[in-house]
Amino acid sequence: MSRPLGVILAGGLATRMGGGDKGLLRVGDKSLLEHVIARLSPQVDRLALNANGDADRFAEYELPVLPDPLPGYGGPLVGVLAGLDWAAGQGARSIVTVAADTPFFPLDLVKRLEEATKGMTHPLALAATPRGQGERTKSMSRTGLIRHPTFGLWPVALRQDLRVALEGGLHKVVLWTDRHDGREAVFDTPDDPFFNVNTPDDLVRARKLAEAQS
Template structure:
């Protein structure tokens, strides 16, 4: 199994945030903390290094003391442009990709993906209902091919993955951990849910 020191965690924070009213989702708050802070906290104990890939508010992101890379491609070209930017600066053989709007990622995410990494170039989460292609381990040796793929204007993330050896890991037991916050309504529901949990814990302690 690959070691923690061989993995750079990459928070993909470069989207348009259209369904969030154009907000930079990394700075949308949940439980009084921005989503970027939640995701960094989840990834930090699982990887040897961290990178934030963004194309807005770069100086604010640097305030977390983590390297920030800009994909440098105009027009918000998609999440793999962010992965490519991270590949260019990473010094490890693997990236662990994670979207900025997934604040509940499992703390054993990297361990479970790494168990099968020797068999593949890309290891993707399956949450029991669907693939989560932006939560994945990816070899940095794919940098050159990813550059060609991006230059060609090719589309879906899975189309790129299918050019290489890839596999999936079943996280059906942790499906809720991959829920993402795409809209203000989803964020509000998450806040209400957290409030109910906090009240239940408080009552249990009395």
């Protein structure tokens, strides 16, 4: 197995959209989740979906559905842990995560993340963009870049370390990645490639972008 496995994070609460599964919202002739699958599947060996609740609602996508392995809502890091546990059972060395509500992420995401981690014993990296792109919901690094914590390359070898950190109350992605000297893969484009659908207005914008690209 030469490439990472892919894990789509869909375990959020979607409070600004009124709850429910954002990934099932329609953008053009596809759901958000279909857009994400189409972009990620060519970049990885196989895919799984991190989501909680009744897995049957995702049956049409024919993907393994991975519930959070820890109780309560622990944020995206718990979804990462779910993916790492699954990957360990598949004999994989790493996973790449993406968000289920981000339909236009880069087609070379995995390649760029892997390039950023060359030489690392345990490859760990987050996607990042220059300041000014996506600042409303993103995390700034020490280098002044905006990190996108749901888009990362994660080593299976650190899954038990992550589990212990989560059980100890750590939930902020960048605190854990900084602890392990995680790197950044920088994507410098005119528009934010990690634009995600958080609100009804975002959904309108996503539909316009999809129409312009079709």
